[in-house]
Amino acid sequence: QSALTQPPSASGSPGQSVTISCTGTSSDVGGYNYVSWDYVSWYQQHPGKAPRLMIYDVSERPSGVPDRFSGSKSDNTASLTVSGLQAEDEADYYCSSYAGTNANWVFGGGTKLTVL
């Protein structure tokens, strides 16, 4: 149950776009046992707060999440893009993926997004 790999930090100026990557393996982000699946999700966490779901199933946005947030995936790497950066986007971001029946769910190490 190894964690997914995320860059520890990312930054951008207000109005710019930033992309955070999340690299896994063919046993989680890429799928399992030769079966591909799109079970990657992204969470935003402000200091001292609970995580908030921002993206599910690679690219779907829950109700209430601004369309500035988008997700994608290619092979074993998923990405979260935040467009039109705003001050309130400054937070930690975590990716997560289903990892098969035994391993269940795995998270990335987190990326601290700084709005300059």
Added chain:
Amino acid sequence: EVLLGESGGGLVQPGGSLRLSCAASGFTFSSYSMNWVRQAPGKGLEWVSSISGSGTYIHYADSVKGRFTISRDNAKNSLYLQMNSLRAEDTAVYYCGRLRNNAFDVWGRGTMVTVSS
């Protein structure tokens, strides 16, 4: 409004036990898989355990297998985590989370567990 609220955290000595609870409201509790996710101080999120809506299917992270037991009482809309043989590395904020659309869409505020002598 869909809400989750954890309780039961506290300070416990190494080797001790603690039972966490998570109260759910605003949704049909028995229809959803529920999970525990923890976060050590200054660290990232770690999935701990999951239980299906009926309680039939249960899974644990290797780090807690054999020491922690997840359970639920659908009549009381409650989720539990019995933690035994606690270690310093179990120190963390423990969150309960609802699984929906292959993601944790609702989270509680968390309860802090500190394992220290």
